[in-house]
Amino acid sequence: MTEIIDGNAVAQSIRDDLVASIDRLADAGHRPSLATVLMSEDPASETYVSMKQDDCEEVGIEAIDIDIDPDADAAELYDTIEDLNADDDVNGILVQMPVPDHVEDRSVLRAIDPMKDVDGFHPENVGRLVAGDARYKPCTPHGIQKLIESAGVDTEGKDAVVVGRSDIVGKPMANLLIQKAPGGNATTTVCHSRTENLAERTRNADILVAAAGVPEMIDGEMVQEGATVIDVGINxxxxxxxxxxELVGDVEYESAKEVAGAITPVPGGVGPMTRAMLLYNTVKATGLQHDIDVDLP
Known part of the structure:
Protein backbone atom coordinates (compact mmCIF):
# COMPACT_ATOMS: atom_id res chain seq x y z
CA MET A 1 0.00 0.00 0.00
CA THR A 2 1.33 3.42 -0.94
CA GLU A 3 2.47 5.63 1.94
CA ILE A 4 1.12 9.17 1.76
CA ILE A 5 3.88 11.35 3.20
CA ASP A 6 2.19 13.95 5.41
CA GLY A 7 4.23 17.13 5.14
CA ASN A 8 2.02 18.91 7.66
CA ALA A 9 2.75 16.30 10.32
CA VAL A 10 6.50 16.20 9.66
CA ALA A 11 6.68 20.01 9.67
CA GLN A 12 4.78 20.15 12.95
CA SER A 13 7.22 17.69 14.49
CA ILE A 14 10.15 19.87 13.40
CA ARG A 15 8.52 23.00 14.81
CA ASP A 16 7.87 21.22 18.09
CA ASP A 17 11.51 20.10 18.27
CA LEU A 18 12.77 23.63 17.59
CA VAL A 19 11.04 25.13 20.62
CA ALA A 20 13.63 23.84 23.11
CA SER A 21 16.48 25.35 21.08
CA ILE A 22 14.61 28.65 20.75
CA ASP A 23 13.98 28.77 24.49
CA ARG A 24 17.65 28.08 25.16
CA LEU A 25 18.70 30.96 22.92
CA ALA A 26 16.10 33.25 24.50
CA ASP A 27 17.35 32.36 27.98
CA ALA A 28 20.82 33.43 26.83
CA GLY A 29 19.38 36.79 25.75
CA HIS A 30 19.18 36.01 22.05
CA ARG A 31 15.65 35.17 20.99
CA PRO A 32 15.80 34.33 17.25
CA SER A 33 14.36 36.92 14.90
CA LEU A 34 13.41 36.73 11.23
CA ALA A 35 12.94 39.83 9.07
CA THR A 36 10.72 39.35 6.03
CA VAL A 37 10.77 42.01 3.32
CA LEU A 38 7.83 42.10 0.91
CA MET A 39 8.00 44.31 -2.19
CA SER A 40 4.99 42.94 -4.00
CA GLU A 41 1.20 43.00 -4.10
CA ASP A 42 1.05 39.43 -5.33
CA PRO A 43 -1.70 37.69 -3.31
CA ALA A 44 0.23 34.40 -3.18
CA SER A 45 3.30 36.17 -1.78
CA GLU A 46 1.20 38.02 0.78
CA THR A 47 -0.43 34.78 1.89
CA TYR A 48 2.91 33.00 2.14
CA VAL A 49 4.43 35.78 4.24
CA SER A 50 1.42 35.69 6.54
CA MET A 51 1.84 31.93 7.02
CA LYS A 52 5.52 32.42 7.87
CA GLN A 53 4.53 35.02 10.46
CA ASP A 54 2.14 32.53 12.05
CA ASP A 55 4.88 29.89 12.11
CA CYS A 56 7.25 32.27 13.88
CA GLU A 57 4.65 33.14 16.48
CA GLU A 58 3.94 29.46 17.13
CA VAL A 59 7.54 28.59 18.02
CA GLY A 60 8.62 31.85 19.65
CA ILE A 61 10.68 33.45 16.88
CA GLU A 62 10.32 37.22 16.61
CA ALA A 63 8.85 38.14 13.22
CA ILE A 64 9.85 41.50 11.74
CA ASP A 65 7.67 42.43 8.78
CA ILE A 66 8.68 45.12 6.30
CA ASP A 67 6.50 46.16 3.35
CA ILE A 68 7.99 48.22 0.53
CA ASP A 69 5.87 49.78 -2.20
CA PRO A 70 6.42 47.77 -5.41
CA ASP A 71 6.81 51.08 -7.29
CA ALA A 72 9.59 52.30 -5.01
CA ASP A 73 13.14 52.61 -6.30
CA ALA A 74 15.37 49.58 -5.97
CA ALA A 75 17.58 51.71 -3.71
CA GLU A 76 14.90 51.62 -1.02
CA LEU A 77 15.05 47.84 -0.94
CA TYR A 78 18.85 47.78 -0.84
CA ASP A 79 18.91 50.39 1.94
CA THR A 80 16.47 48.26 3.92
CA ILE A 81 18.65 45.18 3.48
CA GLU A 82 21.74 47.16 4.52
CA ASP A 83 19.99 48.29 7.71
CA LEU A 84 18.92 44.73 8.52
CA ASN A 85 22.44 43.43 7.86
CA ALA A 86 23.80 45.92 10.41
CA ASP A 87 21.15 45.20 13.05
CA ASP A 88 22.51 42.72 15.60
CA ASP A 89 18.96 42.00 16.76
CA VAL A 90 18.07 40.55 13.34
CA ASN A 91 19.26 36.98 12.81
CA GLY A 92 17.61 36.02 9.53
CA ILE A 93 16.65 38.02 6.46
CA LEU A 94 14.21 36.87 3.82
CA VAL A 95 13.26 38.93 0.78
CA GLN A 96 10.08 37.40 -0.59
CA MET A 97 10.33 36.62 -4.27
CA PRO A 98 9.36 37.66 -6.85
CA VAL A 99 10.50 41.26 -6.67
CA PRO A 100 9.35 43.85 -9.26
CA ASP A 101 10.88 43.79 -12.72
CA HIS A 102 12.98 46.89 -12.06
CA VAL A 103 14.81 45.06 -9.26
CA GLU A 104 17.38 42.41 -10.19
CA ASP A 105 16.73 39.39 -7.99
CA ARG A 106 20.29 38.04 -8.04
CA SER A 107 21.58 41.41 -6.85
CA VAL A 108 19.09 41.28 -3.99
CA LEU A 109 20.36 37.86 -2.92
CA ARG A 110 23.97 39.07 -3.05
CA ALA A 111 23.08 42.09 -0.89
CA ILE A 112 22.01 39.97 2.08
CA ASP A 113 24.67 39.20 4.71
CA PRO A 114 25.51 35.51 4.07
CA MET A 115 25.36 34.85 7.82
CA LYS A 116 21.74 36.07 7.80
CA ASP A 117 20.80 34.47 4.47
CA VAL A 118 18.42 31.88 5.90
CA ASP A 119 17.15 30.99 2.42
CA GLY A 120 20.66 29.77 1.56
CA PHE A 121 20.81 31.56 -1.81
CA HIS A 122 23.73 33.97 -1.32
CA PRO A 123 26.61 32.92 -3.64
CA GLU A 124 28.80 32.20 -0.62
CA ASN A 125 26.22 29.81 0.81
CA VAL A 126 25.60 28.19 -2.56
CA GLY A 127 29.34 27.59 -2.89
CA ARG A 128 29.53 26.06 0.56
CA LEU A 129 26.66 23.72 -0.32
CA VAL A 130 28.39 22.56 -3.50
CA ALA A 131 31.64 22.07 -1.56
CA GLY A 132 29.88 19.83 0.96
CA ASP A 133 30.13 22.35 3.80
CA ALA A 134 26.65 23.87 3.84
CA ARG A 135 26.00 26.64 6.33
CA TYR A 136 22.28 26.86 5.55
CA LYS A 137 20.70 24.28 3.28
CA PRO A 138 18.05 25.84 1.00
CA CYS A 139 14.70 25.35 2.67
CA THR A 140 12.76 23.33 0.10
CA PRO A 141 15.52 20.79 -0.73
CA HIS A 142 16.32 20.41 2.97
CA GLY A 143 12.65 19.85 3.69
CA ILE A 144 12.54 17.21 0.97
CA GLN A 145 15.45 15.42 2.63
CA LYS A 146 13.47 15.37 5.87
CA LEU A 147 10.38 14.01 4.09
CA ILE A 148 12.37 11.21 2.46
CA GLU A 149 13.88 10.38 5.84
CA SER A 150 10.44 10.38 7.48
CA ALA A 151 9.30 7.75 4.97
CA GLY A 152 12.14 5.49 6.08
CA VAL A 153 13.86 5.68 2.69
CA ASP A 154 17.64 5.32 2.62
CA THR A 155 19.04 7.38 -0.25
CA GLU A 156 22.45 5.70 -0.28
CA GLY A 157 23.08 3.87 -3.55
CA LYS A 158 19.63 4.72 -4.89
CA ASP A 159 18.93 6.12 -8.34
CA ALA A 160 17.45 9.59 -7.93
CA VAL A 161 15.98 11.77 -10.65
CA VAL A 162 15.29 15.48 -10.17
CA VAL A 163 13.00 16.99 -12.80
CA GLY A 164 13.74 20.71 -12.88
CA ARG A 165 16.94 22.74 -12.67
CA SER A 166 15.94 25.91 -10.84
CA ASP A 167 18.36 27.63 -8.47
CA ILE A 168 15.76 27.32 -5.72
CA VAL A 169 14.98 23.59 -5.88
CA GLY A 170 16.43 21.55 -8.73
CA LYS A 171 20.12 22.41 -8.52
CA PRO A 172 20.45 22.40 -4.71
CA MET A 173 18.33 19.24 -4.48
CA ALA A 174 20.70 17.42 -6.80
CA ASN A 175 23.66 18.71 -4.80
CA LEU A 176 22.20 17.40 -1.54
CA LEU A 177 21.42 14.01 -3.05
CA ILE A 178 25.02 13.49 -4.18
CA GLN A 179 26.64 14.65 -0.93
CA LYS A 180 28.72 12.12 0.96
CA ALA A 181 26.43 12.48 3.97
CA PRO A 182 23.14 11.20 5.40
CA GLY A 183 20.35 11.96 2.95
CA GLY A 184 22.84 11.80 0.09
CA ASN A 185 25.06 9.23 -1.63
CA ALA A 186 22.46 8.79 -4.38
CA THR A 187 23.27 8.39 -8.06
CA THR A 188 21.53 11.50 -9.29
CA THR A 189 20.24 12.63 -12.68
CA VAL A 190 18.86 16.11 -13.38
CA CYS A 191 16.23 16.38 -16.12
CA HIS A 192 14.82 19.57 -17.62
CA SER A 193 12.90 21.03 -20.55
CA ARG A 194 15.53 19.87 -23.05
CA THR A 195 15.75 16.31 -21.75
CA GLU A 196 14.89 13.67 -24.32
CA ASN A 197 13.08 10.47 -23.34
CA LEU A 198 12.03 11.91 -19.98
CA ALA A 199 9.70 9.02 -19.16
CA GLU A 200 12.49 6.51 -19.70
CA ARG A 201 14.64 8.35 -17.18
CA THR A 202 11.95 8.86 -14.55
CA ARG A 203 10.94 5.18 -14.71
CA ASN A 204 14.46 4.28 -13.56
CA ALA A 205 14.20 6.45 -10.45
CA ASP A 206 14.01 4.96 -6.98
CA ILE A 207 13.53 8.54 -5.79
CA LEU A 208 11.75 11.00 -8.07
CA VAL A 209 11.62 14.72 -7.27
CA ALA A 210 9.28 16.65 -9.58
CA ALA A 211 10.12 20.36 -9.52
CA ALA A 212 9.56 21.71 -13.02
CA GLY A 213 6.49 23.87 -12.40
CA VAL A 214 4.45 22.12 -15.09
CA PRO A 215 1.02 20.89 -13.95
CA GLU A 216 0.74 17.09 -13.75
CA MET A 217 3.60 16.46 -16.19
CA ILE A 218 4.50 13.20 -14.43
CA ASP A 219 1.86 10.48 -14.58
CA GLY A 220 1.77 6.96 -13.22
CA GLU A 221 3.27 5.45 -16.36
CA MET A 222 6.41 7.52 -15.76
CA VAL A 223 6.93 6.21 -12.21
CA GLN A 224 8.83 3.08 -11.23
CA GLU A 225 6.82 0.72 -9.07
CA GLY A 226 7.66 1.29 -5.43
CA ALA A 227 9.44 4.60 -6.04
CA THR A 228 9.41 7.49 -3.59
CA VAL A 229 7.78 10.45 -5.35
CA ILE A 230 8.24 13.99 -4.04
CA ASP A 231 6.00 16.55 -5.74
CA VAL A 232 7.34 20.08 -5.36
CA GLY A 233 4.94 21.68 -7.84
CA ILE A 234 2.06 23.86 -6.76
CA ASN A 235 0.13 25.05 -9.79
CA GLU A 246 -7.64 24.14 -7.89
CA LEU A 247 -4.08 23.43 -6.83
CA VAL A 248 -2.25 20.56 -8.48
CA GLY A 249 1.33 19.41 -8.42
CA ASP A 250 3.78 18.47 -11.12
CA VAL A 251 2.67 14.86 -10.61
CA GLU A 252 -0.68 13.44 -11.68
CA TYR A 253 -1.44 12.26 -8.17
CA GLU A 254 -4.15 9.64 -8.67
CA SER A 255 -2.26 7.58 -11.24
CA ALA A 256 1.14 8.00 -9.58
CA LYS A 257 -0.02 6.87 -6.15
CA GLU A 258 -1.18 3.58 -7.66
CA VAL A 259 2.43 2.61 -8.40
CA ALA A 260 4.57 4.65 -5.99
CA GLY A 261 5.78 3.24 -2.71
CA ALA A 262 5.48 6.66 -1.08
CA ILE A 263 4.24 10.00 -2.40
CA THR A 264 3.65 13.55 -1.21
CA PRO A 265 0.26 15.20 -1.83
CA VAL A 266 -0.36 18.73 -3.09
CA PRO A 267 -1.12 20.66 -1.03
CA GLY A 268 0.13 19.31 2.30
CA GLY A 269 3.42 17.80 1.19
CA VAL A 270 6.49 19.89 0.46
CA GLY A 271 5.03 23.35 1.15
CA PRO A 272 4.80 23.07 4.95
CA MET A 273 8.34 21.70 5.04
CA THR A 274 9.76 24.73 3.22
CA ARG A 275 8.40 26.98 5.96
CA ALA A 276 9.57 24.67 8.75
CA MET A 277 13.13 24.62 7.41
CA LEU A 278 13.13 28.42 7.24
CA LEU A 279 12.55 28.41 11.00
CA TYR A 280 15.28 25.78 11.35
CA ASN A 281 17.77 27.97 9.48
CA THR A 282 16.79 31.03 11.53
CA VAL A 283 17.50 29.16 14.76
CA LYS A 284 20.80 27.88 13.36
CA ALA A 285 21.75 31.40 12.26
CA THR A 286 21.10 32.76 15.74
CA GLY A 287 23.34 30.13 17.29
CA LEU A 288 26.14 30.78 14.80
CA GLN A 289 25.98 34.55 15.22
CA HIS A 290 26.24 34.32 19.00
CA ASP A 291 28.54 31.29 19.20
CA ILE A 292 25.94 29.21 21.02
CA ASP A 293 25.75 25.49 20.32
CA VAL A 294 22.18 24.79 19.23
CA ASP A 295 21.02 21.17 19.25
CA LEU A 296 18.90 21.04 16.10
CA PRO A 297 16.66 18.13 15.06
Missing amino acids: RVDADTEKGY
Missing part, protein backbone atom coordinates in the same frame (compact mmCIF):
# COMPACT_ATOMS: atom_id res chain seq x y z
CA ARG A 236 -3.20 26.79 -10.15
CA VAL A 237 -5.37 25.29 -12.87
CA ASP A 238 -8.88 26.30 -13.88
CA ALA A 239 -11.55 24.24 -12.19
CA ASP A 240 -15.28 24.28 -11.50
CA THR A 241 -14.84 25.31 -7.87
CA GLU A 242 -15.91 28.29 -5.78
CA LYS A 243 -12.50 29.91 -6.34
CA GLY A 244 -12.46 29.00 -10.02
CA TYR A 245 -9.26 27.03 -9.70
Whole structure:
Protein backbone atom coordinates (compact mmCIF):
# COMPACT_ATOMS: atom_id res chain seq x y z
CA MET A 1 0.00 0.00 0.00
CA THR A 2 1.33 3.42 -0.94
CA GLU A 3 2.47 5.63 1.94
CA ILE A 4 1.12 9.17 1.76
CA ILE A 5 3.88 11.35 3.20
CA ASP A 6 2.19 13.95 5.41
CA GLY A 7 4.23 17.13 5.14
CA ASN A 8 2.02 18.91 7.66
CA ALA A 9 2.75 16.30 10.32
CA VAL A 10 6.50 16.20 9.66
CA ALA A 11 6.68 20.01 9.67
CA GLN A 12 4.78 20.15 12.95
CA SER A 13 7.22 17.69 14.49
CA ILE A 14 10.15 19.87 13.40
CA ARG A 15 8.52 23.00 14.81
CA ASP A 16 7.87 21.22 18.09
CA ASP A 17 11.51 20.10 18.27
CA LEU A 18 12.77 23.63 17.59
CA VAL A 19 11.04 25.13 20.62
CA ALA A 20 13.63 23.84 23.11
CA SER A 21 16.48 25.35 21.08
CA ILE A 22 14.61 28.65 20.75
CA ASP A 23 13.98 28.77 24.49
CA ARG A 24 17.65 28.08 25.16
CA LEU A 25 18.70 30.96 22.92
CA ALA A 26 16.10 33.25 24.50
CA ASP A 27 17.35 32.36 27.98
CA ALA A 28 20.82 33.43 26.83
CA GLY A 29 19.38 36.79 25.75
CA HIS A 30 19.18 36.01 22.05
CA ARG A 31 15.65 35.17 20.99
CA PRO A 32 15.80 34.33 17.25
CA SER A 33 14.36 36.92 14.90
CA LEU A 34 13.41 36.73 11.23
CA ALA A 35 12.94 39.83 9.07
CA THR A 36 10.72 39.35 6.03
CA VAL A 37 10.77 42.01 3.32
CA LEU A 38 7.83 42.10 0.91
CA MET A 39 8.00 44.31 -2.19
CA SER A 40 4.99 42.94 -4.00
CA GLU A 41 1.20 43.00 -4.10
CA ASP A 42 1.05 39.43 -5.33
CA PRO A 43 -1.70 37.69 -3.31
CA ALA A 44 0.23 34.40 -3.18
CA SER A 45 3.30 36.17 -1.78
CA GLU A 46 1.20 38.02 0.78
CA THR A 47 -0.43 34.78 1.89
CA TYR A 48 2.91 33.00 2.14
CA VAL A 49 4.43 35.78 4.24
CA SER A 50 1.42 35.69 6.54
CA MET A 51 1.84 31.93 7.02
CA LYS A 52 5.52 32.42 7.87
CA GLN A 53 4.53 35.02 10.46
CA ASP A 54 2.14 32.53 12.05
CA ASP A 55 4.88 29.89 12.11
CA CYS A 56 7.25 32.27 13.88
CA GLU A 57 4.65 33.14 16.48
CA GLU A 58 3.94 29.46 17.13
CA VAL A 59 7.54 28.59 18.02
CA GLY A 60 8.62 31.85 19.65
CA ILE A 61 10.68 33.45 16.88
CA GLU A 62 10.32 37.22 16.61
CA ALA A 63 8.85 38.14 13.22
CA ILE A 64 9.85 41.50 11.74
CA ASP A 65 7.67 42.43 8.78
CA ILE A 66 8.68 45.12 6.30
CA ASP A 67 6.50 46.16 3.35
CA ILE A 68 7.99 48.22 0.53
CA ASP A 69 5.87 49.78 -2.20
CA PRO A 70 6.42 47.77 -5.41
CA ASP A 71 6.81 51.08 -7.29
CA ALA A 72 9.59 52.30 -5.01
CA ASP A 73 13.14 52.61 -6.30
CA ALA A 74 15.37 49.58 -5.97
CA ALA A 75 17.58 51.71 -3.71
CA GLU A 76 14.90 51.62 -1.02
CA LEU A 77 15.05 47.84 -0.94
CA TYR A 78 18.85 47.78 -0.84
CA ASP A 79 18.91 50.39 1.94
CA THR A 80 16.47 48.26 3.92
CA ILE A 81 18.65 45.18 3.48
CA GLU A 82 21.74 47.16 4.52
CA ASP A 83 19.99 48.29 7.71
CA LEU A 84 18.92 44.73 8.52
CA ASN A 85 22.44 43.43 7.86
CA ALA A 86 23.80 45.92 10.41
CA ASP A 87 21.15 45.20 13.05
CA ASP A 88 22.51 42.72 15.60
CA ASP A 89 18.96 42.00 16.76
CA VAL A 90 18.07 40.55 13.34
CA ASN A 91 19.26 36.98 12.81
CA GLY A 92 17.61 36.02 9.53
CA ILE A 93 16.65 38.02 6.46
CA LEU A 94 14.21 36.87 3.82
CA VAL A 95 13.26 38.93 0.78
CA GLN A 96 10.08 37.40 -0.59
CA MET A 97 10.33 36.62 -4.27
CA PRO A 98 9.36 37.66 -6.85
CA VAL A 99 10.50 41.26 -6.67
CA PRO A 100 9.35 43.85 -9.26
CA ASP A 101 10.88 43.79 -12.72
CA HIS A 102 12.98 46.89 -12.06
CA VAL A 103 14.81 45.06 -9.26
CA GLU A 104 17.38 42.41 -10.19
CA ASP A 105 16.73 39.39 -7.99
CA ARG A 106 20.29 38.04 -8.04
CA SER A 107 21.58 41.41 -6.85
CA VAL A 108 19.09 41.28 -3.99
CA LEU A 109 20.36 37.86 -2.92
CA ARG A 110 23.97 39.07 -3.05
CA ALA A 111 23.08 42.09 -0.89
CA ILE A 112 22.01 39.97 2.08
CA ASP A 113 24.67 39.20 4.71
CA PRO A 114 25.51 35.51 4.07
CA MET A 115 25.36 34.85 7.82
CA LYS A 116 21.74 36.07 7.80
CA ASP A 117 20.80 34.47 4.47
CA VAL A 118 18.42 31.88 5.90
CA ASP A 119 17.15 30.99 2.42
CA GLY A 120 20.66 29.77 1.56
CA PHE A 121 20.81 31.56 -1.81
CA HIS A 122 23.73 33.97 -1.32
CA PRO A 123 26.61 32.92 -3.64
CA GLU A 124 28.80 32.20 -0.62
CA ASN A 125 26.22 29.81 0.81
CA VAL A 126 25.60 28.19 -2.56
CA GLY A 127 29.34 27.59 -2.89
CA ARG A 128 29.53 26.06 0.56
CA LEU A 129 26.66 23.72 -0.32
CA VAL A 130 28.39 22.56 -3.50
CA ALA A 131 31.64 22.07 -1.56
CA GLY A 132 29.88 19.83 0.96
CA ASP A 133 30.13 22.35 3.80
CA ALA A 134 26.65 23.87 3.84
CA ARG A 135 26.00 26.64 6.33
CA TYR A 136 22.28 26.86 5.55
CA LYS A 137 20.70 24.28 3.28
CA PRO A 138 18.05 25.84 1.00
CA CYS A 139 14.70 25.35 2.67
CA THR A 140 12.76 23.33 0.10
CA PRO A 141 15.52 20.79 -0.73
CA HIS A 142 16.32 20.41 2.97
CA GLY A 143 12.65 19.85 3.69
CA ILE A 144 12.54 17.21 0.97
CA GLN A 145 15.45 15.42 2.63
CA LYS A 146 13.47 15.37 5.87
CA LEU A 147 10.38 14.01 4.09
CA ILE A 148 12.37 11.21 2.46
CA GLU A 149 13.88 10.38 5.84
CA SER A 150 10.44 10.38 7.48
CA ALA A 151 9.30 7.75 4.97
CA GLY A 152 12.14 5.49 6.08
CA VAL A 153 13.86 5.68 2.69
CA ASP A 154 17.64 5.32 2.62
CA THR A 155 19.04 7.38 -0.25
CA GLU A 156 22.45 5.70 -0.28
CA GLY A 157 23.08 3.87 -3.55
CA LYS A 158 19.63 4.72 -4.89
CA ASP A 159 18.93 6.12 -8.34
CA ALA A 160 17.45 9.59 -7.93
CA VAL A 161 15.98 11.77 -10.65
CA VAL A 162 15.29 15.48 -10.17
CA VAL A 163 13.00 16.99 -12.80
CA GLY A 164 13.74 20.71 -12.88
CA ARG A 165 16.94 22.74 -12.67
CA SER A 166 15.94 25.91 -10.84
CA ASP A 167 18.36 27.63 -8.47
CA ILE A 168 15.76 27.32 -5.72
CA VAL A 169 14.98 23.59 -5.88
CA GLY A 170 16.43 21.55 -8.73
CA LYS A 171 20.12 22.41 -8.52
CA PRO A 172 20.45 22.40 -4.71
CA MET A 173 18.33 19.24 -4.48
CA ALA A 174 20.70 17.42 -6.80
CA ASN A 175 23.66 18.71 -4.80
CA LEU A 176 22.20 17.40 -1.54
CA LEU A 177 21.42 14.01 -3.05
CA ILE A 178 25.02 13.49 -4.18
CA GLN A 179 26.64 14.65 -0.93
CA LYS A 180 28.72 12.12 0.96
CA ALA A 181 26.43 12.48 3.97
CA PRO A 182 23.14 11.20 5.40
CA GLY A 183 20.35 11.96 2.95
CA GLY A 184 22.84 11.80 0.09
CA ASN A 185 25.06 9.23 -1.63
CA ALA A 186 22.46 8.79 -4.38
CA THR A 187 23.27 8.39 -8.06
CA THR A 188 21.53 11.50 -9.29
CA THR A 189 20.24 12.63 -12.68
CA VAL A 190 18.86 16.11 -13.38
CA CYS A 191 16.23 16.38 -16.12
CA HIS A 192 14.82 19.57 -17.62
CA SER A 193 12.90 21.03 -20.55
CA ARG A 194 15.53 19.87 -23.05
CA THR A 195 15.75 16.31 -21.75
CA GLU A 196 14.89 13.67 -24.32
CA ASN A 197 13.08 10.47 -23.34
CA LEU A 198 12.03 11.91 -19.98
CA ALA A 199 9.70 9.02 -19.16
CA GLU A 200 12.49 6.51 -19.70
CA ARG A 201 14.64 8.35 -17.18
CA THR A 202 11.95 8.86 -14.55
CA ARG A 203 10.94 5.18 -14.71
CA ASN A 204 14.46 4.28 -13.56
CA ALA A 205 14.20 6.45 -10.45
CA ASP A 206 14.01 4.96 -6.98
CA ILE A 207 13.53 8.54 -5.79
CA LEU A 208 11.75 11.00 -8.07
CA VAL A 209 11.62 14.72 -7.27
CA ALA A 210 9.28 16.65 -9.58
CA ALA A 211 10.12 20.36 -9.52
CA ALA A 212 9.56 21.71 -13.02
CA GLY A 213 6.49 23.87 -12.40
CA VAL A 214 4.45 22.12 -15.09
CA PRO A 215 1.02 20.89 -13.95
CA GLU A 216 0.74 17.09 -13.75
CA MET A 217 3.60 16.46 -16.19
CA ILE A 218 4.50 13.20 -14.43
CA ASP A 219 1.86 10.48 -14.58
CA GLY A 220 1.77 6.96 -13.22
CA GLU A 221 3.27 5.45 -16.36
CA MET A 222 6.41 7.52 -15.76
CA VAL A 223 6.93 6.21 -12.21
CA GLN A 224 8.83 3.08 -11.23
CA GLU A 225 6.82 0.72 -9.07
CA GLY A 226 7.66 1.29 -5.43
CA ALA A 227 9.44 4.60 -6.04
CA THR A 228 9.41 7.49 -3.59
CA VAL A 229 7.78 10.45 -5.35
CA ILE A 230 8.24 13.99 -4.04
CA ASP A 231 6.00 16.55 -5.74
CA VAL A 232 7.34 20.08 -5.36
CA GLY A 233 4.94 21.68 -7.84
CA ILE A 234 2.06 23.86 -6.76
CA ASN A 235 0.13 25.05 -9.79
CA ARG A 236 -3.20 26.79 -10.15
CA VAL A 237 -5.37 25.29 -12.87
CA ASP A 238 -8.88 26.30 -13.88
CA ALA A 239 -11.55 24.24 -12.19
CA ASP A 240 -15.28 24.28 -11.50
CA THR A 241 -14.84 25.31 -7.87
CA GLU A 242 -15.91 28.29 -5.78
CA LYS A 243 -12.50 29.91 -6.34
CA GLY A 244 -12.46 29.00 -10.02
CA TYR A 245 -9.26 27.03 -9.70
CA GLU A 246 -7.64 24.14 -7.89
CA LEU A 247 -4.08 23.43 -6.83
CA VAL A 248 -2.25 20.56 -8.48
CA GLY A 249 1.33 19.41 -8.42
CA ASP A 250 3.78 18.47 -11.12
CA VAL A 251 2.67 14.86 -10.61
CA GLU A 252 -0.68 13.44 -11.68
CA TYR A 253 -1.44 12.26 -8.17
CA GLU A 254 -4.15 9.64 -8.67
CA SER A 255 -2.26 7.58 -11.24
CA ALA A 256 1.14 8.00 -9.58
CA LYS A 257 -0.02 6.87 -6.15
CA GLU A 258 -1.18 3.58 -7.66
CA VAL A 259 2.43 2.61 -8.40
CA ALA A 260 4.57 4.65 -5.99
CA GLY A 261 5.78 3.24 -2.71
CA ALA A 262 5.48 6.66 -1.08
CA ILE A 263 4.24 10.00 -2.40
CA THR A 264 3.65 13.55 -1.21
CA PRO A 265 0.26 15.20 -1.83
CA VAL A 266 -0.36 18.73 -3.09
CA PRO A 267 -1.12 20.66 -1.03
CA GLY A 268 0.13 19.31 2.30
CA GLY A 269 3.42 17.80 1.19
CA VAL A 270 6.49 19.89 0.46
CA GLY A 271 5.03 23.35 1.15
CA PRO A 272 4.80 23.07 4.95
CA MET A 273 8.34 21.70 5.04
CA THR A 274 9.76 24.73 3.22
CA ARG A 275 8.40 26.98 5.96
CA ALA A 276 9.57 24.67 8.75
CA MET A 277 13.13 24.62 7.41
CA LEU A 278 13.13 28.42 7.24
CA LEU A 279 12.55 28.41 11.00
CA TYR A 280 15.28 25.78 11.35
CA ASN A 281 17.77 27.97 9.48
CA THR A 282 16.79 31.03 11.53
CA VAL A 283 17.50 29.16 14.76
CA LYS A 284 20.80 27.88 13.36
CA ALA A 285 21.75 31.40 12.26
CA THR A 286 21.10 32.76 15.74
CA GLY A 287 23.34 30.13 17.29
CA LEU A 288 26.14 30.78 14.80
CA GLN A 289 25.98 34.55 15.22
CA HIS A 290 26.24 34.32 19.00
CA ASP A 291 28.54 31.29 19.20
CA ILE A 292 25.94 29.21 21.02
CA ASP A 293 25.75 25.49 20.32
CA VAL A 294 22.18 24.79 19.23
CA ASP A 295 21.02 21.17 19.25
CA LEU A 296 18.90 21.04 16.10
CA PRO A 297 16.66 18.13 15.06
